[in-house]
Amino acid sequence: MTEVFYDPDRMATLYVRADEAARDLASITSQDPAAGDAVVTARTSSVHLTATMLPLIRMIAESDALLSFVLSGLSGGAGPDLGRSLLALAVDILERDDDDAVVALRTALELAGRDRVAMHTFFTGLGGDGVAELLLALGEPDDDDDMEHQLELAVVVRDGLASTTRVSSLPGAFARDLVARMVAAADDEHQNGAIALSFLFDDATFDTGFLVAATESIVDAELSSSPEAPEDGFMLWFATMQMRGPGSVLARALDEEADAGPTSELYRGGDPMYAVMESVARNGEAGRQLFIQAPIAEYLFAQRSWMDDGFRSIADAAETATTGPAVGPGADRKVVDQASTIASAFVNRAGSRGHVMLDDRIYANADVTASVAEIIGAHMSGVKFSLANPEGFTDLGGAVLDVPDDSFGANVHVALFDRESLEVMTDVAVDDEHGVATIRAALDIFHADYAARAVPNIDTFETRDAFVAEAMLESASLEAFFIERAGHRAEVNGRAADRVVTMWVDLASFGADKAAGATGPFAPIITTSLGPIADAITDELATHEAAARRDAEAYAERAARQITYVWYKALYDHGVLVPAILEDLGVAVNGELISWSAFNELDEQVRIRARAVLENSTGSDGFNLDTSTVIERIKTEQLDLYQQLL
Amino acid sequence: MSDPRAEIYRSRARLLRTMADRLETSPLHTLHQWAGTDTWQSPRADQCRDQLSTDRRSLCSAADDLRVTAASFDRQAQELDEAAALAALAAVAVVPRS
Numbered sequence: 072m073t074e075v076f077y078d079p080d081r082m083a084t085l086y087v088r089a090d091e092a093a094r095d096l097a098s099i100t101s102q103d104p105a106a107g108d109a110v111v112t113a114r115t116s117s118v119h120l121t122a123t124m125l126p127l128i129r130m131i132a133e134s135d136a137l138l139s140f141v142l143s144g145l146s147g148g149a150g151p152d153l154g155r156s157l158l159a160l161a162v163d164i165l166e167r168d169d170d171d172a173v174v175a176l177r178t179a180l181e182l183a184g185r186d187r188v189a190m191h192t193f194f195t196g197l198g199g200d201g202v203a204e205l206l207l208a209l210g211e212p213d214d215d216d217d218m219e220h221q222l223e224l225a226v227v228v229r230d231g232l233a234s235t236t237r238v239s240s241l242p243g244a245f246a247r248d249l250v251a252r253m254v255a256a257a258d259d260e261h262q263n264g265a266i267a268l269s270f271l272f273d274d275a276t277f278d279t280g281f282l283v284a285a286t287e288s289i290v291d292a293e294l295s296s297s298p299e300a301p302e303d304g305f306m307l308w309f310a311t312m313q314m315r316g317p318g319s320v321l322a323r324a325l326d327e328e329a330d331a332g333p334t335s336e337l338y339r340g341g342d343p344m345y346a347v348m349e350s351v352a353r354n355g356e357a358g359r360q361l362f363i364q365a366p367i368a369e370y371l372f373a374q375r376s377w378m379d380d381g382f383r384s385i386a387d388a389a390e391t392a393t394t395g396p397a398v399g400p401g402a403d404r405k406v407v408d409q410a411s412t413i414a415s416a417f418v419n420r421a422g423s424r425g426h427v428m429l430d431d432r433i434y435a436n437a438d439v440t441a442s443v444a445e446i447i448g449a450h451m452s453g454v455k456f457s458l459a460n461p462e463g464f465t466d467l468g469g470a471v472l473d474v475p476d477d478s479f480g481a482n483v484h485v486a487l488f489d490r491e492s493l494e495v496m497t498d499v500a501v502d503d504e505h506g507v508a509t510i511r512a513a514l515d516i517f518h519a520d521y522a523a524r525a526v527p528n529i530d531t532f533e534t535r536d537a538f539v540a541e542a543m544l545e546s547a548s549l550e551a552f553f554i555e556r557a558g559h560r561a562e563v564n565g566r567a568a569d570r571v572v573t574m575w576v577d578l579a580s581f582g583a584d585k586a587a588g589a590t591g592p593f594a595p596i597i598t599t600s601l602g603p604i605a606d607a608i609t610d611e612l613a614t615h616e617a618a619a620r621r622d623a624e625a626y627a628e629r630a631a632r633q634i635t636y637v638w639y640k641a642l643y644d645h646g647v648l649v650p651a652i653l654e655d656l657g658v659a660v661n662g663e664l665i666s667w668s669a670f671n672e673l674d675e676q677v678r679i680r681a682r683a684v685l686e687n688s689t690g691s692d693g694f695n696l697d698t699s700t701v702i703e704r705i706k707t708e709q710l711d712l713y714q715q716l717l
Numbered sequence: 718m719s720d721p722r723a724e725i726y727r728s729r730a731r732l733l734r735t736m737a738d739r740l741e742t743s744p745l746h747t748l749h750q751w752a753g754t755d756t757w758q759s760p761r762a763d764q765c766r767d768q769l770s771t772d773r774r775s776l777c778s779a780a781d782d783l784r785v786t787a788a789s790f791d792r793q794a795q796e797l798d799e800a801a802a803l804a805a806l807a808a809v810a811v812v813p814r815s
Binding site for chain 2: 076077078081082084085088089091092095096099101103105106108109112113115116119120123124127131
């Protein structure tokens, strides 16, 4: 049996030498096909070191018994002593421009990464301004070998800081001091504060508190730089964007795409707000803490320029903050309220930008459309309430309506939208087929959910029949609002409006069939993931050409019947309407009406008969809905719409 | 006279030899000094040492192959030059007398 033995000092040297060998072998390259096998051999040997030997040494180093070997050449063993030793190396780099210290600190930080106390001591000792100072120094161009080492250390410092913020709290002023030092270097020819900040937030996951504090500080700095014209706040970084010369070493860590454009990290690295907002887009709680602050929401949603990424990052961040499981059932009420308020603020404020949101040279693109469609779709109840109010809601800061919610035992906020802004942002949401499909899916879920929740409680309404009839008409109005705008956008974009109408009418309920049925009490936000349903709808549309073409009247008829069927289903499923023959016809199974999609698969004679039964059925306790009148009203409204679009 | 293709072959041969030198002087070849049993002993350390030996042999073998290929490129260059020289002589020989 092999005796287990380690010499910490020799292993530290082995680590450094193996790392050096791996990098050397990985750098061997050739354009000559005759050297192909040799290049592969060199790369394979490099991979053996990086995938086997180096991780093994790191793993051994992280064991308690051998942690001290990290300190080869340093004083101190672990914890605060180790942190102070790391700090001394950083000081050597900053004060004496010591290149050896750059390599030594990287190795030591990599190996000491699991020692939380050491890392905390290191970062608090350095302070936010010290970390900024170190990153700025590492960004200064030097000869090639040194720059490679500088970048490697910068990555280790960034990742170490990110992980330290997640496991232990840094002083409250840390993020603010860091940003302040970076801002001070915004127009430095050699140090580049903007690139350093972009680098810091690119590909790193910071604790929510740190991310929020840093973002607040950047917003403050931008607004302070242009108090009279907040729309020019981004110009704080303009000097960096215009710099010539070799540029920051840290820019090498930003991905460069073939075409400079909105998806290139390097292209937009001169303005750090993009990398910051991409971080916020991965952290919904950070987004809520930021966007619930009216001045920040006003600045970021309505005023600041996002030309370099075409509004993508801010729309993505707003989507993460206002949609998804984190704001659904089981979430804290405060979180749900914040999400509704922010959704309102986003639509109202971004919508106040007007036509620039619809200009494909500025902000109109598929990514923004997808985000806005998700936000509006998730907050469909707010759209319904807003459209029902003829006065509209003009508070751009995030208007909400208090709605009773049994799950919270209190009122919850439902997002309300300014009519004009809602129209602009709805146009953004339906600017392509996937966006239309997302809204279609959201409407299906909303209608089914609303009917399923309302029907069990219709006894509380004095005129139950009238309530249901009114609800059907409201559903139709909501549908009309969206299809009118979707058809209009299709025409503006040179797409066939009849294709949109086909998707809208023929694939109605397709989304609801894909989504889980309504459960539980009223929730202000739809948290079903709409994207996959929208994908399924657009896929279905691609194979839908075989369906018979319809004229406007046929579409209107079908749309009216679909809208009313949602309510029939809720009424039947809850025992308000119970004609037994529906089970015999195969229209109902186990006490529930089949889905609209399944209904349309039935033989036409069966459907005609079933419709006649439903439209003329009377509830056991006298419920009597005159749906033929309602259907005619809906059909007349929809007909006018489809005649314009077809 | 020299065939222009000959210089390309010679240039490729030089680069292959340079790469062979790099493979033979890689820092990997000195790692065994620090990876011995006086540094660490364990089954996985043994595996690392074995892999290291295998990789050293592979690099040396790859360097040898590069040198063989380089030598063949030099030969081809030489043959092209000789052919070019013969062709030049032949051209002189057929020039008509005035």
